[in-house]
Amino acid sequence: MYxxxxxxxxxxxxxxxxxxxxxxxxxxxxxxxxxxRVRTMxxxxxxxxxxxxxxxxxxxxxxxxxxLIPDRYYTYQKTGQMFHYDELLKRCIRLNSSLWSxxxxxxxxxxxxxxxxxxxxxxxxxxxSNNLQNCDSPLIKEVGRSYYxxxxxxxxxxxxTQNNIRYHNGVPETVNNxxxxxxxxxxxxxxxxxxxxxxMLILTYVKPHKEKT
Numbered sequence: 001m002y003x004x005x006x007x008x009x010x011x012x013x014x015x016x017x018x019x020x021x022x023x024x025x026x027x028x029x030x031x032x033x034x035x036x037r038v039r040t041m042x043x044x045x046x047x048x049x050x051x052x053x054x055x056x057x058x059x060x061x062x063x064x065x066x067x068l069i070p071d072r073y074y075t076y077q078k079t080g081q082m083f084h085y086d087e088l089l090k091r092c093i094r095l096n097s098s099l100w101s102x103x104x105x106x107x108x109x110x111x112x113x114x115x116x117x118x119x120x121x122x123x124x125x126x127x128x129s130n131n132l133q134n135c136d137s138p139l140i141k142e143v144g145r146s147y148y149x150x151x152x153x154x155x156x157x158x159x160x161t162q163n164n165i166r167y168h169n170g171v172p173e174t175v176n177n178x179x180x181x182x183x184x185x186x187x188x189x190x191x192x193x194x195x196x197x198x199x200m201l202i203l204t205y206v207k208p209h210k211e212k213t
Contacts, residue, residue, distance in 0.1 A: 001028070001150050019157035020150050021169045026109050028146060029132075030063045032139045033102050037062050040096040050076040050083060051092045061089055062103065065110050098137035105131055112158065121159035125151045178203055 001020055009018045041055040054074060055062075061069055069089060073082045083091075093100050105128050116124065125147060132144030147154065160166045179199055189195035 001146060001153075006153075017156055017167055018153045019167050019169065020153040021157055022109075022112075025147070025154055025157075026106070029102065029106050029109065029143050032137075032143045033062060033099065033106060034059060036096065036099050036102065036137055036139055037092075040092075040099055044095070048078065050074070050079075050081060050088065051095065054083075054088050055092050058085075058089075061085065062093070063106070066107060096137070098135040098140050101131060101135050102137075102140045102143075116159050118155055118159040121155040122151060125154045125158065175203060 001024060006018060009016055037055055037059060041052055044052050046052070053076070058074075066086075070085050073084055074088055075082050093103050108124075108128060112124070129144045129147040129151065132140050132147065135141055135144070157167055157169075182199055182202060183189065183195070189198075
């Protein structure tokens with residue numbers, strides 16, 4: 001979801017299919033949910049509430065699938081009250097209507113099955129985009145607008161082709177990580193041609209396995 005990449009694709013790779021991988025789509029929403037969780041927590045009138053302590057210490061539970069919520073009870077030390085994790089999580093989310101809507105949308109994304117056609121995937125992206133844009137929080141609205149702006153690219157990654165193939169960015173991500181490791185190992189290059197030759201050499205040839213002694 002970067003305008004620079006879209007410009008390069010349009011001008012130099014006109015036959016390429018531009019995608020936005022599921023990882024980046026989910027990360028954009030989880031970052032917004034995490035920020036909204038902190039704001040909601042800090043706006044509570046009583047910082048001694050069990051919801052405040054739970055939201056502060058268990059932030060990961062707000063970003064995971066519901067079936068991964070621990071099946072145990074949370075004990076509020078000051079009063080001795082016990083709450084099931086699932087129950088207390090729902091109480092915290094309901095404190096903010098935007099947080100509730102964003103969390104439900106996140107669950108839709110996490111449980112999305114990449115078996116749909118492009119048209120079905122596009123309708124799904126437009127639906128979650130509209131849901132987020134209807135929220136009161138500017139943070140969540142911005143995520144919804146980003147989803148709508150990149151809906152074609154997201155649908156390209158969320159759907160399968162007629163040959164039952166799903167596009168992903170695993171290969172370029174791997175190459176990019178290798179290139180970062182190359183530049184990090186030598187603390188950068190001043191000569192681009194040397195850097196390019198070094199990168200091509202490492203990425204092209206696989207090092208032979210060492211013989212066992």
